[in-house]
Amino acid sequence: MRAVRGKIMTDRILVRRDGPVGHIVFNNPERHNAVSHDMWLAYAQGLASLAEAEKIRVVVISGAGEKSFVSGADISKFESERAQAEAVAEYEKATSAAYENTLNYAKPTIAMVQGYCIGGGMNLAACCDFRIVSEKASFAIPAAKLGVGYDYARVKRIVDLVGPSFAREIFFTARRFSAREAYEMGLVNRVVAHEALAGEVGTMCETIAANAPLTIRAIKHSVMQTLHDPQDRDLETAARLVEDCYRSDDYAEGRRAFMEKRKPQFTGR
Helix, strand or coil, rough: CEEECCEEEECCEEEECCCCCCEECCCHHHHCCCHHHHHHHHHHHHHHHHHCCCCCCCCEECCCCCCEECCCECCHHHHHHHHHHHHHHHHHHHHHHHHHHHCCCCEEEEEEEEEEEEEEEHHHHHHHHHEEEEEEEEEEHEEEEEEEECCHHHHHHHHHHHHHHHHHHHHHCCEEEHHHHHHHHHHCEEEHHHHHHHHHHHHHHHHHHHHHHHHHHHHHHHHHHHCCCCCCCCCHHHHHHHHHHHHHHHHHHHHHHHHHHCCCCCCCC
């Protein structure tokens, strides 16, 4: 790892842009894309860089290789990163920031899961807007087998997706669930053939990227507010984002395109 102008640089996190689609890849395939402290920091910075890119409409998060999305913390780093209380606190701070930044990201996010999605990987996938997975994917949170504590926010994210009963099963058994089981619980949006995964994600990206970014941003914010307690909901921002839609050039473009029976060309302005 090296620092360049205040940024954490590591070849374990790859960030690239493909037209309107941003990609962040966890690149540690020899360890099933297990994540170190430095990788979490680099991931957060990669996410921020794509947020600032006006042309990026959707972000795909994936893991390198064929066998894993993200398999949780890199155990080989435990002695250096999680042996002492202060180090544990720093690691937890980095992971919490990564999860919160993903959950509250203004642009749509897709977790493309092609294999193991374990522990922190499952938490990260749960923070994304969509989870499109290979039939070979598998999911688990093995905390109960390791004596690891899970805080309220991380438990709640799973409960919000699958409900309290399935959440208890995930945490209490700590077993590995198949892609089909994950779909039946509501943990994932779609299960596809392994070889069709990239194409399926690409099609969803194209569909989202062609739609009005301001509308998507407003809806995403409102959906997030429904997951908060009523007293914590930011409805003023929700109303402002809706007003931004009606005042935008995209609103005028949408009306013109409808009348002219053509595909609209949205700019996000």
